[in-house]
Amino acid sequence: MKSEEFEQIIKKKQALLPAYVFAGNEPFLKEQALQSLLSNYVAPENRAANHIRISSDNLSALFGELNVFSFNSDMRFLYLSDFSEAKAADRKNLLKSLSDSQIPSNTCILFEVSNSRHAKEIESALKRQSDQVDFWKPFANKLPAWVKEQASRLGTAISTEAAELLLELTGTSLPVIYSELVKLSAGKKKAQISLEDVKKQVSYSKEDNVFDFLNTVGDRDTGKSLRILQKLLQSGEAPQMVWFMLVKRLRLIRLFLSLEADRPDLLAPVSQLLKRYSRIADKEDWASNNQKREIVKEIQEISAHLPQKISDSLGLTNSLQIRNLSQAVNFSLSEALRFSEMMVETDLKMKGAADDPERTLSLFIADITLEQH
Numbered sequence: 412m413k414s415e416e417f418e419q420i421i422k423k424k425q426a427l428l429p430a431y432v433f434a435g436n437e438p439f440l441k442e443q444a445l446q447s448l449l450s451n452y453v454a455p456e457n458r459a460a461n462h463i464r465i466s467s468d469n470l471s472a473l474f475g476e477l478n479v480f481s482f483n484s485d486m487r488f489l490y491l492s493d494f495s496e497a498k499a500a501d502r503k504n505l506l507k508s509l510s511d512s513q514i515p516s517n518t519c520i521l522f523e524v525s526n527s528r529h530a531k532e533i534e535s536a537l538k539r540q541s542d543q544v545d546f547w548k549p550f551a552n553k554l555p556a557w558v559k560e561q562a563s564r565l566g567t568a569i570s571t572e573a574a575e576l577l578l579e580l581t582g583t584s585l586p587v588i589y590s591e592l593v594k595l596s597a598g599k600k601k602a603q604i605s606l607e608d609v610k611k612q613v614s615y616s617k618e619d620n621v622f623d624f625l626n627t628v629g630d631r632d633t634g635k636s637l638r639i640l641q642k643l644l645q646s647g648e649a650p651q652m653v654w655f656m657l658v659k660r661l662r663l664i665r666l667f668l669s670l671e672a673d674r675p676d677l678l679a680p681v682s683q684l685l686k687r688y689s690r691i692a693d694k695e696d697w698a699s700n701n702q703k704r705e706i707v708k709e710i711q712e713i714s715a716h717l718p719q720k721i722s723d724s725l726g727l728t729n730s731l732q733i734r735n736l737s738q739a740v741n742f743s744l745s746e747a748l749r750f751s752e753m754m755v756e757t758d759l760k761m762k763g764a765a766d767d768p769e770r771t772l773s774l775f776i777a778d779i780t781l782e783q784h
Contacts, residue, residue, distance in 0.1 A: 412542060412543070412544055412545070413544075413545060414435070414440055414444065414544055414545060414546045414547075414562055416544075417444060417544045418444070418447065420442070421447050421448055421452075422451070424451055424452065425655070427486065427519050427522065428453070428519070428539075428540060428541055429514035429518070429519060429537070429540045429541065429543055430509075430514065430520040430521070430522065430533070430537050430540055430541035430542075431519065431520075431521050431522070431541060431542055431543070431544055432522045432524055432530045432533050432534070432541060432542070432543040432544065432669060433521055433522065433523045433524065433544055433546060433552035434524050434527065434530045434543050434544065434545050434546065435544075435545045435546035435547045435550065436525070436546075436547060436647070437546045437547055437548045437664055438546075439585040439586045439589070440546040440547075440548075440585065441546050441734070444544070444546070445462075445488065445490060445521065448488055448519075448521075449461075449462055449484075449488065452485065452486040452488075453485045453488075454483070454485055457483045457485045460481075460483070461481070461483070461487045461488060462485065462487075462488050462490070463476050463486050463487070463488070463489050463490065464492055465489060465490065465491050465492065466492055466493070467491070467493040467494060467495075467496040467497040468496075468497070468732050469490060470491070470497055470501050470502070470505045471501075471505075472489065473489060473505065473520070473601060474508065476489050477489070477514065477515060477518060481517065484517065484674055485666075486517055486518070486519055487515075487517055487518045487519070487520075488519050488521060488522045489518065489519070489520045489521065490523065491520065491521065491523060492520050492523050492525055493523060494522045494524050494527070494529060494533075495523075495524045495525045495526040495529045496525075502529065502532065503532075504510065506532060506533060506537070507536065509536065509537060510536045510537060511539075514540065522541075525693075527699065530543050545665065548583070548585060550652050550655070551583065551620075551621045551652065551656050552656060552659070553751050554577055554578055554583060554588075555571060555574040555578065557576065557585075558574040558577060558588060558592065559571075559574055560750045561588070561589055561592050561761055562574075562592055562596065562604060564597075565592060565593065565596040566596065566598055567595075567596045567602060567603065567604060568603040569592075569595075569603065569604040570603060570604070570605060570606060571729075572606045572729060572730060572731055573604050573605055573606045573608065573609045575731045576606060576610070576613075576731060577591060577592070577595075577609050578620075578622065579622055579731075580609070580613045581613065582619075582620040583620050583621070591612075591613050592604075592611060593614070594612060594613075594623045595609065595612055606730070610669055612782065619639045619642055620643070620644070620751060621643060621648065621652075621653055621656050623637040623639055624636060624640055624643060624653065624657075624695075625656060625657060625660045625735075625737070626734075627639060628657060628660070628779070628780060629660060629664070629708070629735070629738030629741060630693075630741065631741050631780040631781075632780065633776065633777055633780040633781055636776050637776060637777070640653065640769070640772060640773065640776065642770075644769055650761065650768035650769060650772055651761060651762075651768070652744075652778075653759075653772065654757075654761050654768075654772060657772075657776075658754055658758070660735060661740075661747075661750060661751070661754065662737065662751075663725070663726075663732075663735060663739075664736075664738060664739045665747040665748070665750075665751050666724065666725065667725055667736055667739045668739055668742065668743070668744040668747045669744065669747070670721060670725070671739075671744075672744050675719075677717055677718075677721065678721075680713055681710055681713055681714075681727070682739075682740070683712075684706050684710050685708055685710075685736055685737045685740055686740045687702075687706055687735075688703060688706045688707075688733065688734070688737040689737040689738065689741070691703060692734055692737055704782060705784075707730045707733050710733055711727065711728055711730075713727075714727035714728055738753075746779070750778075751778045753775065753778065753779070754775075757771060757772075757775045765768070
């Protein structure tokens with residue numbers, strides 16, 4: 412099941428299975444699920460005693476914990492860290508013993524695995540006594556919603572623009588994002604975290620992420636785009652996710668250029684303001700930031716008089732989207748139409764097992780960033 416489904420089971424305090432397999436690549440979400448289990452199923456005074464972590468080199472300790480007498484009736488959680496790192500013989504012996512015996516009704520075993528094959532071993536041994544929960548880092552386009560959900564957990568709220576800026580400043584590391592949210596939410600109970608709160612309290616602390624990659628592509632910086640792409644893929648980002656985000660950005664650029672060509676009477680003023688914005692987009696000094704705020708304000712005022720369909724499709728009321736739109740000035744309409752055709756061909760290659768996704772992405776990026784109009 413997805414981690415979101417498991418979270419609903421926890422929130423409703425439904426009966427738990429004797430065992431769960433914590434799969435997926437995001438340790439922060441696994442730890443968060445464990446804390447949620449303790450909060451919902453164990454009284455505060457019993458949490459230390461009812462939460463036992465067992466390492467992969469000491470699996471035999473599990474049986475001693477299964478038979479421990481408990482002085483309270485709350486659920487007990489036995490967390491097997493790095494089960495995938497245990498010796499094959501130890502895993503086999505443990506699972507056979509568990510399948511031949513009965514896990515106490517007030518006990519839940521949590522297997523942390525990093526290998527899908529080991530998850531299947533557990534499922535095969537425990538059958539209906541267990542279920543798998545997948546913990547994957549949200550794709551970049553889902554992260555703003557995740558930030559909002561985490562803010563809600565902390566008893567506050569955060570605006571969409573503030574969430575997007577937070578991601579730009581911190582990157583995509585979930586523990587780092589959550590840590591900044593904790594700081595922002597202090598003293599903000601039931602109040603919304605605003606864009607200004609993020610600007611004032613969050614420092615630029617991220618490594619290059621997918622948003623930097625998209626900006627360098629839009630700025631037609633071929634060398635930097637390819638360097639960031641390589642770092643992203645080496646750090647474990649899925650090529651298909653990067654491609655999805657890139658397509659979304661390029662479609663926005665094409666949409667603006669097409670609408671500008673069709674309705675220059677409506678969008679010529681916006682285009683001029685975007686050209687001004689693009690010249691200072693990456694500058695962070697006081698004067699540049701003040702100019703950017705004024706340009707955004709002017710664009711938003713113009714958008715109020717545009718057909719709503721045009722304003723909404725371009726996101727002209729969103730200050731962060733205006734940064735993305737400003738990159739349209741780096742391309743001509745003919746180029747945008749050409750790379751739209753290339754996207755169809757590249758998309759087929761990205762989905763084809765025979766192609767090298769990194770090479771395919773690199774060639775596409777070089778093609779669209781090197782040609783100047």
